[in-house]
Amino acid sequence: MKIGIVCYPTFGGSGVVATELGKGLAEKGHKVHFITYRQPARFDRFHENLFYHEVSSLDYPLFEYPPYETALASKLVDVIKYENLDILHVHYAIPHAAVAYMAKKILLEEGIYIPVITTLHGTDITLVGKDASYAPVVAFSINKSDGITAVSGSLKKDTQKHFKIRKEVRVIPNFIDFNRFSKSNKDHFKKAIAPNNEKILVHVSNFRKVKRVEDVVHIFNAVRKKIPSKLLLIGDGPERRNVEQLCRDLGTCEDIRFLGKQDAVEELLAVADLFLIPSGSESFGLAALEAMACEVPIISSNVGGLPEVNIHGVTGFLSDVGNVKEMAEHAINLLSDETKHNEFRANALKHAQRYDIKHILPEYENFYKEILAAEKKRKEVAT
Numbered sequence: 001m002k003i004g005i006v007c008y009p010t011f012g013g014s015g016v017v018a019t020e021l022g023k024g025l026a027e028k029g030h031k032v033h034f035i036t037y038r039q040p041a042r043f044d045r046f047h048e049n050l051f052y053h054e055v056s057s058l059d060y061p062l063f064e065y066p067p068y069e070t071a072l073a074s075k076l077v078d079v080i081k082y083e084n085l086d087i088l089h090v091h092y093a094i095p096h097a098a099v100a101y102m103a104k105k106i107l108l109e110e111g112i113y114i115p116v117i118t119t120l121h122g123t124d125i126t127l128v129g130k131d132a133s134y135a136p137v138v139a140f141s142i143n144k145s146d147g148i149t150a151v152s153g154s155l156k157k158d159t160q161k162h163f164k165i166r167k168e169v170r171v172i173p174n175f176i177d178f179n180r181f182s183k184s185n186k187d188h189f190k191k192a193i194a195p196n197n198e199k200i201l202v203h204v205s206n207f208r209k210v211k212r213v214e215d216v217v218h219i220f221n222a223v224r225k226k227i228p229s230k231l232l233l234i235g236d237g238p239e240r241r242n243v244e245q246l247c248r249d250l251g252t253c254e255d256i257r258f259l260g261k262q263d264a265v266e267e268l269l270a271v272a273d274l275f276l277i278p279s280g281s282e283s284f285g286l287a288a289l290e291a292m293a294c295e296v297p298i299i300s301s302n303v304g305g306l307p308e309v310n311i312h313g314v315t316g317f318l319s320d321v322g323n324v325k326e327m328a329e330h331a332i333n334l335l336s337d338e339t340k341h342n343e344f345r346a347n348a349l350k351h352a353q354r355y356d357i358k359h360i361l362p363e364y365e366n367f368y369k370e371i372l373a374a375e376k377k378r379k380e381v382a383t
Contacts, residue, residue, distance in 0.1 A: 001368060002031045002084060004076070004114075006100065007091040009040040010206075013286040014121035017151070017174050018091040019043055024177070024361045026050045035079055037068065044263070053079050069095045069102075076103035080114050087368050089117045093125065094134055097141035104144075113379075115371045117147040120169075122283025122304070123210070125159050139163040147371045149364075152305030155283040170367060173308075174286045175360035176352055181266045181293035183349070190271040193257070198228040199335050202272040202296070204265060204287045205279075207237025212301075214239070214246050215278040215324050219299070221250050222328035227335050231256045232268055269294035273341070274331055277306070280321050285309045289355055292348035297341065299331050309355075315348040 003025060007018035019040040022032040026049035033051045034040060043052065055075045057066035076099065080088065088103075090096035097118040104114055118141070125138075142148060142165060149172045150156040156169045194200055201220055205211040213233070220231040233243070233256060240258070247253045262268060269275070275291035277300040284305040288298045292309070298316030300306045312318040317330035334341055 001025075001086045001372075002033070003368070004033045004035055004079060004083075004085045004088040005091070006035050006072070006076070006088070006096045007040065009034075009036045009038040009043075013151075013174070013284065014092040014119075015040055016286060017121070018089075018119075020175070020177055020357065021089075021361070021364060022050065023047070024357050025365070028361070028365070031083075033079055033083055033085065035072070035075055037072075041263070051083075069099050072096075073099045073102045073106070076100065077106050080107060081110070081112060085114060087115050087117065087372060089119065089368075091119045092121050093118055093138050093142055097145060098137050101141050101144045113375065115146040115375050116144075117149065117367065117371060118142055118145040119172075120148065120150045120155055120159055120283075122151070122155060123281070125155060125162060125283075135163070139165070143167060146375065147367060149367065151284045152308055154305040154308065158283075158304075172363045172367065173355055173360060174284045174289060175355050175357040176289050176293045177357045178293060178353070181269070181290050183295040184267075184270045186267055186270040189267065193232070193271060194230050196228065198230045198255075199223075199273045200230050200232065200271055201274045201276055201331070202232045202234065202268060202291065203276045204234040204290075205237070205277075207235055207239045207243070209239055210280045211237075211239070212278045212280050212321070213243045215322065215327075216276045217243060217246050217250065217252065217256070218324045219276055219278065219328045219331060220256070221252050222324070223331050223335070224252065224255055226332050229255065229335075232259055232272070233257065234259045234262050234265055234268060236260050265290065266294060269296055272296045273335060274299060275316075276327075276331075277301070277310075278319075278321070278324070278327060279303065279306070282306050289352055292352035295345040295349045297334060297344035297348050299327050299334075309351075311347070311351060315344060315351050 005022045008015045026032045026047045035053045037055045055072050057068050057071040090100045100116045149170045151174050203216045275296045275298050277288050282304045298310040300310045301321045302318035310316045319326040
């Protein structure tokens with residue numbers, strides 16, 4: 001198949017999943033064309049079946065903000081037409097589903113029909129999407145998609161709750177590439193970070209308010225009072241300055257490292273003893289899954305798709321959002337009991353293996369074939 005993929009080329013979950021999906025499809029022989037404004041963050045190697053088409057917007061004095069959606073629609077029309085794409089897969093509804101519909105209508109004027117699949121990732125539904133400024137367009141463009149997928153059962157329910165969706169929403173979960181994410185010997189890293197064998201706690205996010213990174217610091221502060229520990233904060237974003245100030249106020253700076261955005265996050269997860277993800281909203285929890293693949297137990301909130309990924313009392317522990325005290329207690333109990341900690345490590349890996357890309361990739365391939373078969377049948381009926 002010739003597949004077009006539209007995504008945000010960032011470190012966020014939707015961009016990561018879209019890029020890893022495209023790479024996996026390319027490995028299986030499909031021609032995959034990425035269409036976005038910058039090369040995706042994990043588009044990190046050459047492959048004969050991978051192609052990148054950059055979207056550039058006109059910088060014109062009349063525009064306070066460059067009209068990216070119009071530029072993207074035009075680029076989609078161009079790529080679909082001249083690369084003879086079979087199907088278009090857009091990740092994150094805003095604005096990609098609406099732009100795909102526009103491109104689809106333009107192409108129809110030339111007798112070209114391109115089936116569109118929209119994958120919903122989370123905040124495009126639970127936060128931004130249901131805002132009155134966007135909701136009508138989001139609902140319309142989702143319903144006009146030929147196929148709809150959501151990354152968790154929780155997100156499917158949220159979508160059906162917030163919007164009048166007239167089509168089936170297929171749950172195809174996020175996945176993990178075990179060729180990249182797995183426990184490896186990084187003792188030299190561990191010795192540099194924790195020279196006195198301190199426990200290493202890790203948090204990875206885009207440092208938005210919804211990620212509650214300040215809660216991470218409070219949890220860590222409680223843990224370090226009981227157990228010698230270090231905290232690695234991976235990522236960057238709008239809340240970083242507030243988090244840095246909180247570290248100074250609590251006097252924890254000497255035990256916390258702000259590592260910024262990291263491409264090789266798996267090398268840091270390899271030395272972690274515990275992963276913290278106390279988010280206020282999380283459609284799936286891809287960062288948690290990546291940690292589990294590296295045999296790291298999880299301390300998380302119990303929102304969204306997190307209970308599907310982190311099994312309470314098995315792979316880690318769940319608590320209500322904001323219940324820092326309980327999260328810290330769970331962390332201390334787990335880190336204090338080596339036997340239980342090792343058991344949770346093994347459980348985390350075992351559960352993560354259910355989300356191996358080799359299991360999930362065929363679900364996408366079959367869905368593509370299903371949508372293409374439906375389009376073929378529609379054409380036969382029309383003629």
